[in-house]
Amino acid sequence: MNRKEIEDIISAYRLMKREIDRLDDLIRGIGSGGSSGNNGVAPYGIEATMPRGSKGISQSELDQLDRRERKLLTRMRKYQDKVDFVESAEELLEDPMLQIVYSCMMEGLSYRAIGKHIAISREQVRRLRDDIINQLCQNNNLCQSWQYLNREKQLV
Template identity: 40%
Template sequence: MLLADTTNKVNEMIKDYMMMKREVVRLEKIIFGYTIPMDNWGVAQYGIEAAMPKGSSGKSQAELKQMDLRERRQHNRLLVLRAKVTILESYTDSFSDLPTNIIYDRLLDGWTYRAIAEELNVSVTYVKDRKHHIIDVIVSAQKAQNAQNAQKDHFLQAK
């Protein structure tokens, strides 16, 4: 999975979130002919649905080889954007206090600092401070995940 590892990258991802969501929908319509609901990007199924055979929602290796260059670039962009959107959405409602969670939601929705501050009846400076806190939490979590993945890879290579 694509990992956001710097403050600037996370900040840009938050700013571009709405655009990335729209682009994911657009690319899915171009590539697959329909959109794939985000909750189906990797959710386990239970009961009879889990036992029944299904076709893949993605492209097979044979189809990927036959794609032209433009389609392959679109498919690769779709995978990257999905990963970024998933990273950002995984932090929804994960902050310790309600105002920070509200600020994060509003930032993802493209609200301005001033509009968020007016809604919460706080200062713009408070909103900016909370945004910096949010970015620090995401960067720290992603760095920890990078370290854990590197440790796993090292362990697997040692065997």
């Protein structure tokens, strides 16, 4: 795992989160007027007493998915794994200042915006970012997780 890969995946975090939401809506059928029916309305009467299924997709539903939906589901899972990877990396940083800068980087803020947020210069933000990336590069567990994600990508 090198510096460029870490920078790229952190900067792509917001995009992946939005794409996961979009793909989830497509798969669940919300965007196409699916059977969810009463969005935002509490059930009443007999519907309120009926058991509800889980939000996950059952095996029988997976068997019925068409080819496009399977691809969307695979892509969504890949993005979710990467998002989980980026979020887990934040816990590895011990310094609260580094955690704040990392969080702002995940939100897509510029150096100037991060500096204004925590009242430091852009140059100090750049140095903190370099410290973050160096710490993450040197973490063996994170490197193994990254290699696992890349190996999974090659198998698919």
